[in-house]
Amino acid sequence: MPAADLPADSATLPAPRTLRPAHPGEGEAIVWEGRPDSRSRRLAEMLGLLAMLGLLVWLAVELIRPHFKGSAFAGEPTSGAIPLILMMVVGTVSIIALPVWLRTSARGRARYMLTNRRALIWVGNSILGEARLFGADMRLSQSSLSFVTPHLYLSWRLKDEGMDQLRFERIADAAAVAAMAEEHGARWIDRPDDPSGL
Numbered sequence: 001m002p003a004a005d006l007p008a009d010s011a012t013l014p015a016p017r018t019l020r021p022a023h024p025g026e027g028e029a030i031v032w033e034g035r036p037d038s039r040s041r042r043l044a045e046m047l048g049l050l051a052m053l054g055l056l057v058w059l060a061v062e063l064i065r066p067h068f069k070g071s072a073f074a075g076e077p078t079s080g081a082i083p084l085i086l087m088m089v090v091g092t093v094s095i096i097a098l099p100v101w102l103r104t105s106a107r108g109r110a111r112y113m114l115t116n117r118r119a120l121i122w123v124g125n126s127i128l129g130e131a132r133l134f135g136a137d138m139r140l141s142q143s144s145l146s147f148v149t150p151h152l153y154l155s156w157r158l159k160d161e162g163m164d165q166l167r168f169e170r171i172a173d174a175a176a177v178a179a180m181a182e183e184h185g186a187r188w189i190d191r192p193d194d195p196s197g198l
Contacts, residue, residue, distance in 0.1 A: 002024060013064075020126070020127060020153070021118070021127045021130035021153050022121065022195055023127070024113075024115050024118075026061045028058050028117050030113060030114070031114050031115060032112075032113070032114040032176075033111065033112065033113050034111075034112045034168070034171050034172075034173070034177070035110070035111055035112065036107070036168075036169050036170040037167030037170045046104075049100060049101060052100065053093060053097050056092065056093045056096055056097065057089065058091055060089040061089060064085055065088065072183070072185070085181065095110070096185075098107065101119060103157045106123050106128060106155070106157040106158065107157070107169070108126075109123050109124070109184075110123055112168045113175060114133075114180055114181060114186050115133070116133075117129045117133060118130055118131060118132055118133060119136075119147050119166055121158060123157075125159050127153075128154070128155035128158055129152075129155065129158045129166045130152070130153040130166070131149050131151065131153075131165075131166040132149055132151035133147070133149075133153050133181055133184045134184075134186075135149060135188045136149035136151075136185070136186045136187065137149065137187055137189045138181055138182070138186040138187060138188055138189065139188075139190060140174055140175060140178045140188075140191075143169070143171060143172070143174055144167055144168060144174060145167070145168045145171065145177055145178050145181070146166065146167040146168075146173065147165060147166045147167075147181070148163060148164075148165045148189075151164060152164055152165075154166065
């Protein structure tokens with residue numbers, strides 16, 4: 001579609017980010033680093049994952065069990081069919097559970113960094129999330145801080161349902177980190193009367 005045929009509003013939309021963010025470089029100073037408090041949440045997420053895996057295995061076995069008796073479609077099963085059936089159960093569970101485990105693992109191993117320009121989420125040596133601070137909308141809750149901006153990069157492991165936002169989750173000093181982000185250009189949305197009292 002030629003540029004002349006585009007609606008006037010489309011010129012103001014930000015281009016989607018496709019390139020991974022760069023590591024902090026010259027002129028970018030780190031003002032805060034932290035990690036999520038993952039003691040209780042990690043245990044709950046692991047128990048939830050194990051419960052989901054158990055449910056998936058039960059469901060897969062229940063779906064396949066009628067075919068052990070034979071059917072007009074599949075015929076009579078032989079002993080050679082059992083490894084194939086087990087591989088189908090394991091494959092089904094893996095396809096569903098692996099993305100959930102990767103998301104949970106990434107959130108549990110995340111490392112947060114606030115620079116004078118950006119909010120970053122690291123896992124290992126890779127940046128999975130980036131929000132430019134200048135002009136970013138910032139929300140504070142009791143133990144988390146979120147940034148919404150057109151200049152946002154999020155790996156699929158950090159995306160949730162709803163609006164894309166970069167979140168520092170389960171941090172002890174969320175109000176102090178929000179104050180630092182405000183000094184470097186982030187704007188409050190629904191600023192609490194006393195951020196330190198959250």
